[in-house]
Each structure stands twice: as structure tokens, then as C-alpha cells.
Amino acid sequence: MELWKDIEPDAFHLLASGGWLEPAQVIDVREQMEWDYYHLDGSLLVPMNTIPGRLDEIPTDKPVYIICAHGVRSTGVCRYLTEKGYSNLHNVNGGMAAVAALRGFQYD
DSSP: OOSSEEEOHHHHHHHHHTTOOOTTSEEEOSOHHHHHHSOOTTOEEOOGGGGGGGGGGSOSSSOEEEEOSSSHHHHHHHHHHHHTTOOSEEEETTHHHHHHHHTTOOOO
16 A cells, blocks of 8 residues: 555646646656756656655645656655655655646647
């Protein structure tokens, strides 16, 4: 049993575009060049390989949405954060590619 929840891109898009998420609730675990190409306003870039050294930037008192390009890295980050005691994590299914498509942007 996984200790995080998956969220479909359309549900996440409604939250993100509706102003329901506070800064740092969306953790983008892609690399800087991917972020520079396309990212969500209000999200925090924390590349996957930097997560262990930046745990203090990831909230523990509110829901956190982890996103990457397609959902693979974010799943690994959710697993890691769960092992570190985090809860209330949400993995964005389909990642940035799926969310960008909902916003009319061809990600890849």
C-alpha cells in the first residue's frame, strides 16, 4: 500500500489554476533546464537529486503536490519522502506533460 495519493492532472490543474495552492505546496522535481522550458507559477523547483539536502523547504503541515515531467521521478520522490516521515503527499499523474496539455501547451 502506498502512503501517498495520486492526483489526476485535471484535478490538480483545477487546484493550481484556481488559486487553491500556497507557495511551496507544488514541488517540481525536474531539472533546471526543464523548469526553464515550462513551469507552473508558484511552484518550487527542487530537482530530485537535491531533495535530501532540501527537506526543510518541503512543508509538513499542508498537502504537498510532487510533479515531474511524466510522473516517474515524482513517484520516487513520494516514496523517499514517505520513508522520511512525510504524509499528505500527492503525486501528479502524467506530470507536467499532462498538466501543460490541459493548459494548451505542447510539453514534448
